[in-house]
Structure formats: structure tokens, C-alpha cells
Amino acid sequence: EVQLVESGGGLVQPGGSLRLSCAASGFIFSNYYMSWVRQAPGKGLEWVSSISLSGQNTFYTESVKGRFTISRDNAKNTLYLQLNNLQPEDTAMYYCTKGRPESRDPQVIAGLPRGQGTHVTVSS
Numbered sequence: 001e002v003q004l005v006e007s008g009g010g011l012v013q014p015g016g017s018l019r020l021s022c023a024a025s026g027f028i029f030s031n032y033y034m035s036w037v038r039q040a041p042g043k044g045l046e047w048v049s050s051i052s053l054s055g056q057n058t059f060y061t062e063s064v065k066g067r068f069t070i071s072r073d074n075a076k077n078t079l080y081l082q083l084n085n086l087q088p089e090d091t092a093m094y095y096c097t098k099g100r101p102e103s104r105d106p107q108v109i110a111g112l113p114r115g116q117g118t119h120v121t122v123s124s
Contacts, residue, residue, distance in 0.1 A: 044106030
């Protein structure tokens with residue numbers, strides 16, 4: 001059974017930083033792309049970032065490029081997302097997903113296995 005457990009969210013002021021973690025189990029972690037997606041209040045799921053099997057290749061949605069960094073530790077079966085220079089529009093529930101979405105359609109994203117999420121609130 002695939003299990004994904006996110007942690008690290010919280011309340012932070014604009015310009016602040018957080019590091020999200022996702023502990024994975026129930027599958028061979030190093031055999032899969034992994035991704036982060038988010039859902040802002042009242043909006044659909046949005047793809048944020050993906051990382052290749054080895055971690056060599058990373059991909060980001062335009063709005064987070066240069067501010068967020070995705071990484072993985074295959075020895076620990078853990079996915080990370082470093083969030084820097086956070087802005088109020090980054091406020092959302094953040095989920096890690098097994099695999100990467102074929103498109104940015106929220107319904108397609110919703111089809112990927114994901115955890116329970118960790119909430120990020122950016123507010124002064």
C-alpha cells in the first residue's frame with residue numbers, strides 16, 4: 001500500500017522559508033518520479049514541481065522558479081521541498097505525489113496517489 005506522509009508546513013511571514021518533507025513507503029521510491037502539488041483555498045490542485053528518479057532533473061511551475069527547490073533522498077525514501085521567499089499566494093495545502101502528472105489538469109493531478117498534505121500559510 002502506497003503511503004505518503006507530508007510534514008513541515010506552518011505559518012510564516014512573507015519572505016520567510018519552510019522545508020517540507022514527504023516520507024514514502026509501500027513502493028520502490030527510487031523507481032518513480034515524485035512531485036509536489038498544492039491546493040489553495042477554493043481552487044483546484046496545481047502542479048508545483050517534479051523530480052526525476054535520481055534527482056538529477058527537476059521541474060517547476062513558473063511561479064515558483066528560483067524560490068522553491070525540490071530534492072530527494074532515495075536512501076531515506078524521502079522527498080523534500082524547500083520553500084524560500086514565500087508569498088501570500090503560496091498559501092495552500094501541499095501534497096507530495098507518486099509520479100508526475102501527464103498534464104496540469106487538476107483532475108489528472110487528482111488521479112495521482114498523494115498524502116494527507118501539510119498546510120502552508122503565508123501571512124503577516
